[in-house]
Amino acid sequence: MRILIIGAGPTGLGAAYRLQELGHDDFAVLESAPHAGGLAASYVDDAGFTWDVGGHVMFSHYEYYDKLFEEMMGDQFTLNDRESWVRMMDRWVPYPFQNNVRHLPKEATYECLQGLIHAQLVRKKDPLDAENFGEFIDLVFGEGIAKHFMRPYNFKVWAYPPEMMNKTWIGERVAVLDADRALKNVVLEQDDFGWGPNNRFKYPLKGGTGAFYSRIAQSLEGKIRYGSTVTGIDAERKIVRLADGTEEPYDALISAMPIDILVNDVVDDAPQGVRENAAGLLHSAGHMVGIGLKRKCPSTKCWMYFPDDNCPFYRVTYLSNYSPYMTPNQTGENDTHYSLLCETSESSHKPVNNDTIIEDTIQGLENAGLLEPGERDDIVSTWSKRVEYSYPTPSVERDNLLSAVVPWLEDRGIYSRGRFGMWKYEVANTDHTLMQGVECVNRLLLGEPETTIGIVYRTTDDGREAADHERSVVAGSGEKRLNVEISARKPAETR
Numbered sequence: 001m002r003i004l005i006i007g008a009g010p011t012g013l014g015a016a017y018r019l020q021e022l023g024h025d026d027f028a029v030l031e032s033a034p035h036a037g038g039l040a041a042s043y044v045d046d047a048g049f050t051w052d053v054g055g056h057v058m059f060s061h062y063e064y065y066d067k068l069f070e071e072m073m074g075d076q077f078t079l080n081d082r083e084s085w086v087r088m089m090d091r092w093v094p095y096p097f098q099n100n101v102r103h104l105p106k107e108a109t110y111e112c113l114q115g116l117i118h119a120q121l122v123r124k125k126d127p128l129d130a131e132n133f134g135e136f137i138d139l140v141f142g143e144g145i146a147k148h149f150m151r152p153y154n155f156k157v158w159a160y161p162p163e164m165m166n167k168t169w170i171g172e173r174v175a176v177l178d179a180d181r182a183l184k185n186v187v188l189e190q191d192d193f194g195w196g197p198n199n200r201f202k203y204p205l206k207g208g209t210g211a212f213y214s215r216i217a218q219s220l221e222g223k224i225r226y227g228s229t230v231t232g233i234d235a236e237r238k239i240v241r242l243a244d245g246t247e248e249p250y251d252a253l254i255s256a257m258p259i260d261i262l263v264n265d266v267v268d269d270a271p272q273g274v275r276e277n278a279a280g281l282l283h284s285a286g287h288m289v290g291i292g293l294k295r296k297c298p299s300t301k302c303w304m305y306f307p308d309d310n311c312p313f314y315r316v317t318y319l320s321n322y323s324p325y326m327t328p329n330q331t332g333e334n335d336t337h338y339s340l341l342c343e344t345s346e347s348s349h350k351p352v353n354n355d356t357i358i359e360d361t362i363q364g365l366e367n368a369g370l371l372e373p374g375e376r377d378d379i380v381s382t383w384s385k386r387v388e389y390s391y392p393t394p395s396v397e398r399d400n401l402l403s404a405v406v407p408w409l410e411d412r413g414i415y416s417r418g419r420f421g422m423w424k425y426e427v428a429n430t431d432h433t434l435m436q437g438v439e440c441v442n443r444l445l446l447g448e449p450e451t452t453i454g455i456v457y458r459t460t461d462d463g464r465e466a467a468d469h470e471r472s473v474v475a476g477s478g479e480k481r482l483n484v485e486i487s488a489r490k491p492a493e494t495r
């Protein structure tokens, strides 16, 4: 079986690595960029700062992924404790916001608690029956938390109103807490940090997130063809056409390019209905702005969320806190420079001025209190990258649209996988996408069911046994923090 893979991001690399591991030699990876990694690649700027395409926290749900990381990185990684915060109303609130409303001005704390209790006492509807994410927010969190954090923050991240989004993507990502716990945290003045799976995370010592993927690419000797853009697919004859005019035959095709482009611009003669469905999928673009400073880092924080409208970004990462080798200071001591990676989303509902985004970001850092007056003078580097496909929006219509597109492709031997290949945000992190590639190969060569892709599409009812990817719909606010020292630190002592 000749297998072609489109894209050398985590999905394509996972598929290729697995093929090599199984001793299946008849494959090639076609990658339009001159390097591997896709959205998980890293870039070094002229001043020597390393940047990722948005803050990448590696947390794996898979033993296979962990072993691969170990094999590729050896001891070349750092281990970081999650320290995330919300910056709003000129103060720091530990994340998750809803567990820590006691840090807000008293009036806002009251509104949040009152809304939460009211929402739970006067339950108009089971949140699980909510028709969209907006309604889910109101039903679960109540008016106060919705107004102060959930609605403004989510609009900044997703760039679409929550009414346009479904609620099935939520899983582990939005902690839902009970009113008792919220009340207790306020009255007993407790901070409540720990929840979810990503409390401690590994990060490559040198080269940013992308270092892991470059190493996988290197292990695939000669199998990746860089600068090879797929421009056409004749699904009847099973032939891929490249921008340079050459053609490549295949028996099975694993594609990690955005599925809407695949169906509308690349595959020949997709039926109108399939094209329209693919075109109906929503996504947002992302502006990544890196600010490199010649100054000792003033904070131990990892990343921060920004719901307020005094800054364009929804999230900022102290990237230099992930590894001492992310700045021009390559001594392993993180004491002369630091770096801030700022992410701003864009869509037709939320335009962004690309010409002014760097200045708007710096101004926003000042407004939000991350840069002190005068600190702007210490900026020694600015880096920016706009990616058109940043977040696959879990829109209300998404699953319906996908269920018409994915099976049509699979019937023609085209397996669309990955962040924008599968378009499922809930399984679109690096571990999920790499494993989507691995599992797709396991299915093709070993007949094993895929477990990560989650949706049971119509065609998988026919004996291919795509397993459900079980995820709780409502996540608890779970595990305790691993690092007691950090959790004991008072917010006021850090900035």
Ligand SMILES: Cc1cc2nc3c(=O)[nH]c(=O)nc-3n(C[C@H](O)[C@H](O)[C@H](O)COP(=O)(O)OP(=O)(O)OC[C@H]3O[C@@H](n4cnc5c(N)ncnc54)[C@H](O)[C@@H]3O)c2cc1C
Binding pocket: 006, 007, 008, 009, 010, 011, 012, 030, 031, 032, 033, 036, 037, 038, 039, 040, 053, 054, 055, 056, 057, 058, 059, 228, 229, 230, 231, 256, 257, 258, 286, 343, 389, 390, 391, 417, 418, 419, 420, 421, 428, 429, 430, 431, 433
């Ligand atoms: C802002 C942001 C923050 C993120 N944060 C995290 C995080 O904290 N933790 C985490 O684990 N993950 C995170 N991710 C997700 C992670 O980056 C993705 O899971 C991963 O990169 C997706 O891999 P992929 O291979 O599916 O797609 P991509 O990385 O998009 O790779 C697709 C590849 O296909 C190539 N390609 C496209 N079209 C063609 C064509 N026609 N011909 C040939 N090649 C083509 C592209 O050049 C690209 O290299 C984040 C992503 C973003 C954007």
